[in-house]
Amino acid sequence: MKEFDYIVIGSGIAGLSFALKAATRGTVALVTKRRLADSNTAWAQGGVACVVSHEDSFELHIADTLTAGAGLCNEDAVRAIVTDGPARVRELMDLGMHFDERELGNGARELDLGREGGHSKRRVLHSHDTTGREIENTLVDRLREHPQIAILENHIAVDFLTTGKLGYAVENACVGVYVLDEKTGEVETLRSDVTVLATGGCGKVYLYTTNPDVATGDGLAMAWRAGASVANMEFIQFHPTCLFHPDAKSFLISEAVRGEGAVLRDAKGRRFMEKYHPLAELAPRDIVARAIDAEMKRSGEKCVYLDITHQPEEFITSRFPSIYETCRKFGFDMTTQPIPVVPAAHYQCGGVKTDLNGETSLRGLYAIGEVASTGLHGANRLASNSLLEGMVMAHRAFEKASRNRRARVDFVLPEWRPGQAGDVDEMVVIYHNWDEIRRLMWDYVGIVRTDKRLQRAAARLRNLHAEIQEFYWNFRVSTDLLELRNLVTTASLIVDCAISRKESRGLHFTLDYPEPDDAKFLHETVIRRT
Numbered sequence: 001m002k003e004f005d006y007i008v009i010g011s012g013i014a015g016l017s018f019a020l021k022a023a024t025r026g027t028v029a030l031v032t033k034r035r036l037a038d039s040n041t042a043w044a045q046g047g048v049a050c051v052v053s054h055e056d057s058f059e060l061h062i063a064d065t066l067t068a069g070a071g072l073c074n075e076d077a078v079r080a081i082v083t084d085g086p087a088r089v090r091e092l093m094d095l096g097m098h099f100d101e102r103e104l105g106n107g108a109r110e111l112d113l114g115r116e117g118g119h120s121k122r123r124v125l126h127s128h129d130t131t132g133r134e135i136e137n138t139l140v141d142r143l144r145e146h147p148q149i150a151i152l153e154n155h156i157a158v159d160f161l162t163t164g165k166l167g168y169a170v171e172n173a174c175v176g177v178y179v180l181d182e183k184t185g186e187v188e189t190l191r192s193d194v195t196v197l198a199t200g201g202c203g204k205v206y207l208y209t210t211n212p213d214v215a216t217g218d219g220l221a222m223a224w225r226a227g228a229s230v231a232n233m234e235f236i237q238f239h240p241t242c243l244f245h246p247d248a249k250s251f252l253i254s255e256a257v258r259g260e261g262a263v264l265r266d267a268k269g270r271r272f273m274e275k276y277h278p279l280a281e282l283a284p285r286d287i288v289a290r291a292i293d294a295e296m297k298r299s300g301e302k303c304v305y306l307d308i309t310h311q312p313e314e315f316i317t318s319r320f321p322s323i324y325e326t327c328r329k330f331g332f333d334m335t336t337q338p339i340p341v342v343p344a345a346h347y348q349c350g351g352v353k354t355d356l357n358g359e360t361s362l363r364g365l366y367a368i369g370e371v372a373s374t375g376l377h378g379a380n381r382l383a384s385n386s387l388l389e390g391m392v393m394a395h396r397a398f399e400k401a402s403r404n405r406r407a408r409v410d411f412v413l414p415e416w417r418p419g420q421a422g423d424v425d426e427m428v429v430i431y432h433n434w435d436e437i438r439r440l441m442w443d444y445v446g447i448v449r450t451d452k453r454l455q456r457a458a459a460r461l462r463n464l465h466a467e468i469q470e471f472y473w474n475f476r477v478s479t480d481l482l483e484l485r486n487l488v489t490t491a492s493l494i495v496d497c498a499i500s501r502k503e504s505r506g507l508h509f510t511l512d513y514p515e516p517d518d519a520k521f522l523h524e525t526v527i528r529r530t
């Protein structure tokens with residue numbers, strides 16, 4: 001058993017930000033299941049929404065966030081995260097992050113702010129179209145310099161150790177975590193009174209997603225198994241514009257492209273967004289994604305087209321260098337032709353329920369970043385609010401956790417017992433179940449839902465769950481098997497939350513109840529394992 005003052009699971013913006021702060025107060029274990037930079041954060045293109053211009057105000061950013069959230073945001077959380085933003089952005093810049101600037105004409109420069117759907121002002125700080133990669137690299141560079149941080153790459157967190165499960169009479173609390181070292185195949189026991197979950201989202205639960213392979217809902221499933229409350233998992237954001245090409249795995253065409261005037265066209269070259277919303281292409285993402293879904297279903301076409309050819313070539317290649325290059329690689333020149341796009345699962349608005357300091361309902365366990373449900377997003381996330389949330393909540397959780405620190409109690413934690421388990425004999429079963437979950441979630445629990453489809457999904461997931469549990473108990477754990485186990489749990493939590501919301505609101509749209517029902521459902525969906 002190895003002991004630390006803080007255990008951080010995940011190395012995206014939230015986990016890295018927390019770890020850097022915590023290392024000024026004590027020892028930190030940073031556990032991450034692949035390499036440090038493998039995270040959703042590294043893929044973020046658009047940028048960080050933050051009030052830094054005198055033409056903008058906190059009240060406007062708060063109002064835009066509340067509007068997107070469709071009545072379910074926690075206004076205190078929105079206010080806290082929006083108003084803490086500038087200080088956290090400044091800290092990030094002090095660590096070496098460079099956001100794009102623009103000339104003012106008189107020789108002076110200011111931050112160049114992008115505009116995205118749902119924002120009433122230009123307020124998105126960016127670094128070309130690779131903002132997330134620049135942030136990730138900045139934080140990773142600082143982290144590697146830190147002597148107090150033990151970096152455990154290729155280590156996947158398996159399950160939490162709680163006093164309840166261990167049979168202690170004290171209040172149930174998280175006291176550590178089992179982690180699998182992928183290289184040795186050994187499961188290690190890490191002990192701490194402060195464990196911070198920063199494992200990001202669950203896009204891989206769907207067949208089509210903008211998320212990288214690490215986004216399998218692990219942290220959410222672990223917290224659920226340990227008895228923490230989970231909220232609002234029915235609200236999955238589908239990004240309207242993912243590049244449509246058989247070989248382009250998960251490549252997102254940032255909303256910022258529409259922010260710079262790109263329009264959506266059907267296969268015949270006709271614009272269609274004006275039919276669906278007065279803001280047309282700049283309508284909130286759920287509306288754009290549903291409109292594209294409806295157009296594709298109506299026409300039978302496999303994609304729609306995003307057209308920014310009216311902008312000068314030089315502007316496109318300097319503002320969107322990475323998108324331009326990637327499209328070129330797949331044979332599309334976005335300066336002269338519209339790009340084929342489809343919607344894909346993008347962001348998990350719900351998650352492990354926390355307060356404004358990142359504390360979950362399980363003492364000793366904090367959750368920050370995409371894995372958490374703070375109340376910022378409500379029923380729909382405003383674009384570029386998530387990197388902001390990750391930084392702000394890392395800071396708030398750090399302040400609370402370091403204030404709360406008490407003398408450590410000497411719990412003796414049991415080592416992992418592999419028993420007689422052997423290696424999985426038929427990997428095909430694992431891959432088959434992976435595919436089946438992702439396809440059934442896409443077909444039955446996607447952008448447009450119905451009671452019947454949700455019930456079908458629930459029935460099939462129950463069977464898959466039983467099958468996968470059997471595997472889990474009978475075979476030696478591996479990353480694939482652990483991810484599959486978490487995937488089925490996460491999928492089930494999405495379905496359970498979706499079934500209980502008999503209305504349409506924000507990102508949850510069902511043909512059976514197409515309108516919002518404030519009288520019955522103007523509240524979060526909170527569930528907990530009993």
Ligand SMILES: Cc1cc2nc3c(=O)[nH]c(=O)nc-3n(C[C@H](O)[C@H](O)[C@H](O)COP(=O)(O)OP(=O)(O)OC[C@H]3O[C@@H](n4cnc5c(N)ncnc54)[C@H](O)[C@@H]3O)c2cc1C
Pocket residue numbers: 009010011012013014015031032033034036037038039040041042043044045046047048049131132155156157158198199200201210211212214215218219252346347368369370371383384385386387388390
């Ligand atoms: C293509 C794309 C573009 C985006 N663009 C924007 C944008 O412009 N602006 C914006 O605000 N947001 C954007 N987002 C969303 C944003 O990137 C994420 O919400 C945010 O980065 C999440 O940060 P995080 O620290 O919570 O998690 P992540 O960055 O996803 O990091 C999670 C970490 O946890 C690790 N992990 C997971 N499970 C385990 C486990 N069991 N054990 C150990 N480690 C584990 C992962 O390996 C990873 O290191 C975008 C997302 C995508 C996919």
